[in-house]
Amino acid sequence: MSDFTNGNSKGLIMDHSDTVWDELIFFVNGKKISEKHADPEMTLLTYLRRKLGLTGTKLGCSEGGCGACTVMVSRYHPHLGRVVHHSVNACLAPLCSLHHCAVTTVEGIGSVAGKLHPVQERIAKAHGSQCGFCTPGIVMSMYALLRNKPTPRMTDIEEAFQGNLCRCTGYRPILEGYKSFTKEGGCCGGKSKENGCCMTNGSGTNGALTNGHTEDHVNDNSTLSTSLFDPADFMPVDPTQEIIFPPELMSLGKLQVSGRQLRFRGERVLWVQPASLQGLLDLKAQYPNAKLVVGNTEVGIEMKFKNLLYPVILAPAYIAELNSVQHTKEGIVFGACCSLTQLGEVLREEVGQRPPHQTEIFQAVLEQLRWFAGLQIRNVAAIGGNIVTASPISDLNPVFMAASCKLTLMSRGGKREVRMDDTFFPGYRKTALSPEEILLSVEIPYTRKGQYFSAFKQSPRREDDISIVTSGMSVTFVDGTTVVKDLQLSYGGMAATTVLAKNTTSKLVGRQWGEELLQDACSSLAEEMTLHPSAPGGMVTYRRTLTLSLFYKFYLTVHQKLAADGMGKGVRPDFASATEIYHHATPTSVQVYQEVPSGQKEDDVVGRPMMHLSALKQTTGEAVYCDDIPLYENELYLALVTSTKAHARILAVDVSEAEGMPGVVSCVLAKDVPGSNQTGPAVCDETVLAEDTVTCVGHIIGAVVADTQVHAQRAAKAVKVTYEDLQPVIVTIQDAIANKSFYEPVRTIQRGDPDQAFIQADHVLEGEMHMGGQEHFYLETNCTVAVPKGEDGEMELFVSTQAATKTQSLVAKALGVPSSRVVVRVKRMGGGFGGKESRSTLLSTVVAVAAQKLKRPVRCMLDRDEDMLVTGGRHPFYGRYKVGYMKTGKVVALDVTYYNNVGNSRDLSLSIIERALFHMENSYHIANVRGTGYMCKTHLPSNTAFRGFGGPQGMMITESWMEDVAMSLGLSSEQVRRLNLYTQGDSTPYNQVLEHPTLESCWEECLQRAQYGQRRAAIQDYNSQHRWTKRGLAIIPTKFGISFTALFLNQAGALIHVYTDGSVLLTHGGTEMGQGLHTKMVQVASRALGIPSSKIHISETSTSTVPNTSPTAASASSDLNGAAVHNACDILNKRLEPYKTKNPTGCWEDWVRAAYFDRVSLSANGFYKTPDLGYDFATNSGRAFNYFCYGVSCSEVEIDCLTGSHKNLHTTIVMDVGTSLNPALDIGQVEGGFMQGVGLYTLEELRYSPQGYLFTRGPGMYKIPAFGDIPTDLNVSLLRDAPNNKAIFSSKAVGEPPLFLAASVFYAIKDAISAARAESGLSGPFRLDSPATPDRIRIVCEDRFTKLCPPAQPGTFIPWAVQV
């Protein structure tokens, strides 16, 4: 390696080979760091967490897609001459890019013990933190925004959060808490406390997003409230308290302009930051294969996920010429390193200043930037990076190509200018740059009069998503006419490169902009923009249709603009909405709940909206998650080796190369399992480590254990497995049906005589529906730290699991030791949702085996892609149904068969198909029913529990036939559903009589709160006036049975220790995953013991305190553990009773001390089992459930018939949670569950190849709902006066039941599609599978454009992805 030194040698260090490397100097939270061994492959996140122990910043994905790792990076920008503060993804930011930067993490802005920052306090108090794993990232996005804009607008907040995901809250409370910082919702921050806060004294809205609606007393005993927190408690914002930018960095930053080259060297990579353009060109000549890295948002992904190694990295970010912005006669020239944020700022300013006809292209770029990644990415990603990456789905390249932008390329040999046309991208991810060249700048031209320009991006999710099809379109007319002089249509997503539709445009030059041109353009585009039916990315018919639909939008938009310029008649009013650019309206919401009775004691917190007990710690990063546990001395890291084949025999596993790699300590294979290699949560049909065959891609074969994560992961990739393919490979439910590949037993529930009833029914219809699975996407992936104790085979495990006992027993089995030697401890999880109920043991058993083998602590936190690959998700379902019904719409007979895609092991699938059957009638009384459930055995990773546990799948198919019945009769679906609703005294198909069903009350309240009648009328009106956008409405009920269907699980334990100072340590069998279980348990104990909640502490869940616990699942944990806690309190109360009687004026501490001195035990175990349960499939008798939860929701949506996108306009939910234990937590569960359902039914799609390979392995390809997906108007009401005598303090379960209510969004979409189909003369039932993604919506909205792009004949090609 040659020496790159130039300039002075201050700050340089020598390595052992006498080569001089630089010292990286930066600040973290105000403290100076001088890193002598900065590794170019290390990210800022790893450095913060592992080197500095700052674990507040979280790892959620490593790919810039979730925002959990957001920090603020401040630097002196020499080219702007000021300090800039940006939110940045620490998971992508290379450590070496931070020289002379100041990093602020969540720990740097506040702490619980010290002082909280208002951004931390407000999100917590507004109940915007559930599991808290996303919270530090959200806090830092907000903090960075406030540093730049002390009083932002709501739109600024929405923009700031485009790159942040939360899987728990449903986002509403986060926006609500933060609205208090904005111009629109600004709060005095309690400053005017004496006169009351501005938010409570009438001058502001109470609860920032509420629409000001408050509810009065219903009667003397019952008050409804719409306020879940009191903004008067908020601390004021004090910008003077912020950490200042270190003065030292200011002067160093100024020096950097004329500074010197810097070099950092790691194990495999050299990082050079050239001091000048010339220096960069020289280096590029010397190292033509060197990668330029600016934002690292492409290169970082390539290195992490594609296993690419770039030995030399050149970092040109500070070079003046590459950062300049110059205005020329033709347009604006942007240096290639200008960030996308800067690009947006400059263009926005220009658009504000110049006449509109000059800025058509600028506006198009801005429109693309609106939907380009999240702000954290745009803050660092460079314009040049986007161009040179040459991605076929780049969002900017189609615009630059249609605009024929001028690119300046430069090498040591000189400069050249090229136009971006179809020759610039000679192939997939290739450009016309020679290896020695760099991109210097891009010129974005002004438009001229007579030129019209648009850009379009269609992606599965609107915010922060990559395109399916993206486009730039430009037309120039012969002066004063509508005759086309020049037309450029550029598309991304239709080939291996960005392309121009040259054949089409060449035919259209010289033609009038009119209907004939449109027709010819569409026919020609349909021919020119073809795709092979097997094309990567799939959705081929949709993508082809989009090219036409987007052109049509352009066609109409141009007509509109021509008319505005005095040419032509414009666009028919009913077509105009096709030209509208999407504008997100700031959401409003109302939450209504019943306040506690007026006489309730102040310190009795049951029923009050008490904040999640860990919320404040979660906002400061102090809450400890599994991977935040400090490293043990001698600790090792484990990486998994998984199968790349769905069904194969393992011929050999060669670990020789891996074992020789740096840091590697050992490899672990099946032979290393000391106990039993057979495992499984219900039946032992799995292996800890595969022995001779693999039965899914992702099957765990072995593991590599090394000193660090990177070493372990690199070596795991070097393990070579040789396979022999086995047949068959069964991936889909249809494959399984064809091969009769089912697990036993086949379950059936039958009541009445459906066959006879079909004969007597007025009508019979048949149908089918497929419903896709769902990835849990808990923000914290699976994690285990296993610590062998060194004696008697003891081991302590820290695990992110919902099932401590199951983990304990399966680890003990694998280790061959009794369960008593294994302690499993769970502090908290960053989300679970069922995904950590059984599949978490896949990892914990392997980590335990490795720790046992090596006698050292071993840790592993799965990367997001591994977690998604290995741990399965919600079961996809396919349902076939036959329904008999009367003219009125009354359903009299149902025969339904469910098939669920179980995967390669049984896991919990039997209980899941059973729950689907238990919910096959949803909320409707049907006299004659037969339901059959088949578990399909396939070669996919085993699917598992997921919020709702088969219920949401079972009920979804119910609503499909309900919709079919209504459509076939031409009746309103609301009327048909209402007619069939259960009423008091009805019994279910499994013969359980419904006691006090509250469905009707929920239904009526929902209709009224949603103003259903007016809404329906307004929709009809809207639809008659809009051809290309349609609105739809649906009201959907739910009934959800509460109990584990496996009888023995309906038990719980608790342990309470009272110490002599009166403090109480509470433990129970449930785990905390964000749902607020610990908070509710403290509330229960507080009331039961009659002491303030502040005296009660929960530390963790552990198998050594409460044994034999059921998983925290089935929504039943508050019921079960709450009753066990109550039982323990009762025991303690009885023991304390004599001391209270003796000293009635004494206090809790007095009684406790007296009891202690009297030698009375102050520790008690509580226990509870649900009484009178036990259903028998053989006799269809016995109680399956303790009780039922009910709810109803009504949603309104708007679809874009041309693109298939939809907007969630309105949702009203009325949910029966009994007498709420904690309305804030319960509403949080309702909204969070609902939004997870919105993801399930409209957005989230797991995409598998026909060979069982999962493509969707991270937030880049798998889209959960984002901030922008919440309904514009969201109203949640907890049903009042609905006590439930079957659970603790009259409450009801809440975790799972609300999820299904999101089906109202799906069926509202279906309603809107019906309106669109009516325009093409189509009526009656039609099939719409779930999720209702844009491609599904678009394809069923049949019209002239879909006709031009018929799908390829099934069976004539192998699709890229299959519906599993």
Ligand SMILES: Cc1cc2nc3c(=O)[nH]c(=O)nc-3n(C[C@H](O)[C@H](O)[C@H](O)COP(=O)(O)OP(=O)(O)OC[C@H]3O[C@@H](n4cnc5c(N)ncnc54)[C@H](O)[C@@H]3O)c2cc1C
């Ligand atoms: C979460 C996420 C979301 C994203 N969303 C979108 C999206 O919505 N739309 C979209 O189009 N893209 C998207 N991207 C892709 C990416 O952000 C962009 O392509 C970005 O503009 C790349 O810029 P960068 O500075 O980070 O590139 P880097 O990763 O730093 O570099 C990318 C490539 O460009 C080369 N390069 C950079 N500058 C020069 C130069 N001056 N001369 C020669 N070569 C150069 C590098 O050598 C490298 O090959 C997304 C990426 C992520 C991680």
Ligand code: FES
């Ligand atoms: S961990 Fe960085 S964005 Fe997800």
Ligand code: FES
């Ligand atoms: S609170 Fe946001 S992911 Fe859990």
